[in-house]
Amino acid sequence: MKPIQVGLLGIGTVGSGVFNVLQRNQQEIRRRAGRGIEISMVADLDVARARSLVAADTKVVNDARAVIANPDIDIVIELIGGYGIARKLVLEAIEAGKHVVTANKALLAVHGTEIFAAAHKKGVMVAFEAAVAGGIPIIKALREGLTANRIQWVAGIINGTTNFILSEMRDKGLDFAAALKDAQALGYAEADPTFDIEGVDAAHKVTLMSAIAFGIPVQFDKAYVEGISQLAAQDIRYAEQLGYRIKLLGITKQTAKGIELRVHPSLVPAKRLIANVEGAMNAVMVQGDAVGTTLYYGKGAGSEPTASAVIADLVDITRLHTADAEHRVPHLAFQPDAMSEAPVLAMGEVVTSYYLRLRVADQAGVLAKVTGILAQADISIDAVLQREADEVGGEGSTQTDVIILTHDCVEARMNAALAQMQALPTVLAPIVRIRKEELA
Numbered sequence: 001m002k003p004i005q006v007g008l009l010g011i012g013t014v015g016s017g018v019f020n021v022l023q024r025n026q027q028e029i030r031r032r033a034g035r036g037i038e039i040s041m042v043a044d045l046d047v048a049r050a051r052s053l054v055a056a057d058t059k060v061v062n063d064a065r066a067v068i069a070n071p072d073i074d075i076v077i078e079l080i081g082g083y084g085i086a087r088k089l090v091l092e093a094i095e096a097g098k099h100v101v102t103a104n105k106a107l108l109a110v111h112g113t114e115i116f117a118a119a120h121k122k123g124v125m126v127a128f129e130a131a132v133a134g135g136i137p138i139i140k141a142l143r144e145g146l147t148a149n150r151i152q153w154v155a156g157i158i159n160g161t162t163n164f165i166l167s168e169m170r171d172k173g174l175d176f177a178a179a180l181k182d183a184q185a186l187g188y189a190e191a192d193p194t195f196d197i198e199g200v201d202a203a204h205k206v207t208l209m210s211a212i213a214f215g216i217p218v219q220f221d222k223a224y225v226e227g228i229s230q231l232a233a234q235d236i237r238y239a240e241q242l243g244y245r246i247k248l249l250g251i252t253k254q255t256a257k258g259i260e261l262r263v264h265p266s267l268v269p270a271k272r273l274i275a276n277v278e279g280a281m282n283a284v285m286v287q288g289d290a291v292g293t294t295l296y297y298g299k300g301a302g303s304e305p306t307a308s309a310v311i312a313d314l315v316d317i318t319r320l321h322t323a324d325a326e327h328r329v330p331h332l333a334f335q336p337d338a339m340s341e342a343p344v345l346a347m348g349e350v351v352t353s354y355y356l357r358l359r360v361a362d363q364a365g366v367l368a369k370v371t372g373i374l375a376q377a378d379i380s381i382d383a384v385l386q387r388e389a390d391e392v393g394g395e396g397s398t399q400t401d402v403i404i405l406t407h408d409c410v411e412a413r414m415n416a417a418l419a420q421m422q423a424l425p426t427v428l429a430p431i432v433r434i435r436k437e438e439l440a
Contacts, residue, residue: 003036004318007067007098009089010079011044014103014130016053017303018077018310023055029311033318037311039077043067068093075317077310078102087111094118094126099321101313103130103306109204112211112218116331123325127313132205133158133282135305136298137312142212142286143333149288151213153253155439158205160280160300161196162228162248164188166236167278170245175233188280198227199248199263206250209284210261214254214342215334219261222344226264235357235432238403239267242385244355245275249437258343260350267355267436273297274439285439348412353382353436356404358421359429366426367402377417380407399428405436 008015019039022029030036040057043064044050050060064080067073068089076093078100080086086107091114093100100119102108108115108128119126129139133156142151157163161183168179180197183189195201207220228248239246244267253260268275273295277283282300287293299305320328330336360366367386374381385403406414414433422431 001035003038004033004074004321005041005072006037006039006075006077006314007041007043007070007073008039008077008079009043009064009067010081011042011050011053012079013303014306014310015042015044015077015079017307018079019054021304021307022311022314029315033315035318037314037318041067041070041073064089065092068096068098073098074321075099075101075314077314078104079310080104081106083107083110087115090115090126091118094122094124097122097124099125099127099317101127101130101310101317103128103310105131105201105204105208109207109218109220112208117336119331120336125317125320125328126331127317128208129313130306130309132208133284133296134298134300134302135308136282136284136296136300137309138209138284138296139212140312141294141296142209144329146286146288146291146294147333149290151254152287152289153251154206154209154213154284154286155249155251155274155437156206156209156282156284157247157274157277158250158282158284158300159196159199159202159248160282161189161193162199162202163277163282164280165197166228166231166246166248169231169233169236170240173233173237176229176231197229199225200227202248202250203263206252206263207261209250210252210259212333213252213286214259215332215338215340216259216342216344217339218332219344222261224262224264224347224350228265231265231434232432234401235355235434238357238385238401239355239434240270242267242355242383242403242405243270244268244436245270246434247275247277251437254342255345255351257349258345261344262347262350265434267434268439272439348410348415350411351408352411353408353438354404354406354414355432355434355436356406356418357432358402358404358427359399360402361426361428362398362400363426366424369424369426370402370404370421373417373420374404374406377409377413379409379414379417381405382407
C-alpha cells in the first residue's frame with residue numbers, strides 16, 4: 001500500500017525530532033500502522049536550515065500554504081505555535097480536507113471549539129496528544145483508556161519549568177529569583193518565562209484535559225490561573241516541616257455544582273507519588289469511579305519525547321484514514337451532540353483546604369484573635385505551627401510566623417476571613433495563602 005503522505009509546518013526542535021524518530025523507527029511504525037508514513041513536504045521560513053534536517057527527497061518550501069494546497073498530502077502537522085497564523089493554517093488545512101496533528105496547546109485551549117467543529121463538519125481528524133505533557137499519552141488515556149469511567153478529578157504537574165524551579169527551591173533553599181536564573185542557565189526556562197511561571201502554559205493544558213474528562217467545551221477564559229513567582233523559600237521549608245511539598249498543579253474536578261478548572265501552587269502530602277516528581281518531569285493523576293487513581297509520569301517536553309506523541313497521532317490517523325468519520329473516536333471523547341453544559345465554577349465557589357502564613361507581633365492574644373476569626377467563619381483548623389521569634393527575625397525579634405493548616409471550606413468564605421485577619425494591627429505583612437490538595 002502506498003505510504004500516507006505528511007506535510008510538516010515548522011521544523012524546529014519538535015519538528016526535527018519527528019523527522020528523526022520517523023526515519024529511525026519507520027519499520028516498527030509501518031508494522032503498527034499497516035502502511036508507511038512519509039514526511040514528503042516541509043514548510044519553514046529558514047529553507048536552508050530545513051533542508052539540512054530532512055532527507056534529500058523531501059520537498060522544502062517557505063510557504064505553508066503550498067503544503068496545504070498539495071493534493072498528495074493527507075496529513076498536516078502544525079508545529080508553528082501561537083494563536084495567529086497557526087489558527088488560520090489549521091482551519092485552511094481542515095477546509096482542504098486534510099487531517100491535522102498539532103502540539104499547539106495554546107491554539108486548542110483558546111480556539112479548540114471552532115477547530116473541532118470545523119473538523120467534524122469536514123469529516124477529518126485533529127489529533128493533539130503532544131499538546132499536553134509531551135511524551136506522556138495522557139490524552140489517549142482520558143479519551144480512550146478510561147472511557148468506561150466517570151472521571152472525578154484530574155490533577156497534574158504539567159509544566160516542567162515550574163517543577164524544576166520548585167525542586168531547586170526545595171533542594172537548595174533558593175529563593176524564586178535564584179532558582180529561575182538557574183533554570184534559564186540550564187535551558188529549562190525561556191528568556192521570557194512568563195507563560196510558564198505565571199501558570200498560563202499549565203492552564204492551556206488542563207483546559208484540554210478538562211474538556212476530555214468531562215465532555216465540556218474548551219473554556220480557557222474561565223480557568224483560574226495563579227503562578228509561582230510570589231512563592232517564598234520559607235513557605236517551601238515550612239510545608240516540608242508539616243509533611244507537604246509545594247507543586248504547581250493543574251486541577252479539574254467534577255462537582256455537584258459544576259466543573260472546577262484551576263492552576264495554582266498547592267501543598268501536596270509528601271507521601272503521594274506525585275509530590276516526589278522532581279526536576280523538569282511531568283505527572284498526571286486521574287481519579288475514575290471504576291479504576292480508582294491512576295498516575296501517568298514522564299518527560300513533558302523535549303524533541304523526541306514530544307515527537308513520540310506526534311507520531312502516535314500519525315499512526316492513529318493512518319489506521320483510521322479510510323474509516324467512516326462517524327465511527328472515529330470523538331475529538332473531546334464525547335459525541336459532539338452529547339457535550340455537557342455543566343458550568344465552570346468561579347474560584348470563589350471552589351472547596352479546598354489551605355495553608356496560611358501570618359507574620360504577626362510576638363505578643364499574647366494574637367493567635368486567639370486569628371483563630372477566633374476562622375471559627376466565626378466556620379473554618380476548622382487542622383494544625384497550627386508557631387515559630388520562635390528569634391528563628392524569624394533574629395535574637396530579640398518582636399515578630400514571628402504563625403502557620404495554620406485548615407480543613408476544607410468554600411474559597412469565598414476564606415477570602416472574607418483573610419480580609420478580617422489582614423486588618424488586625426498585629427498582622428504585620430500580607431498573609432500568605434496557598435491551597436492544599438490531599439489527592440486521596
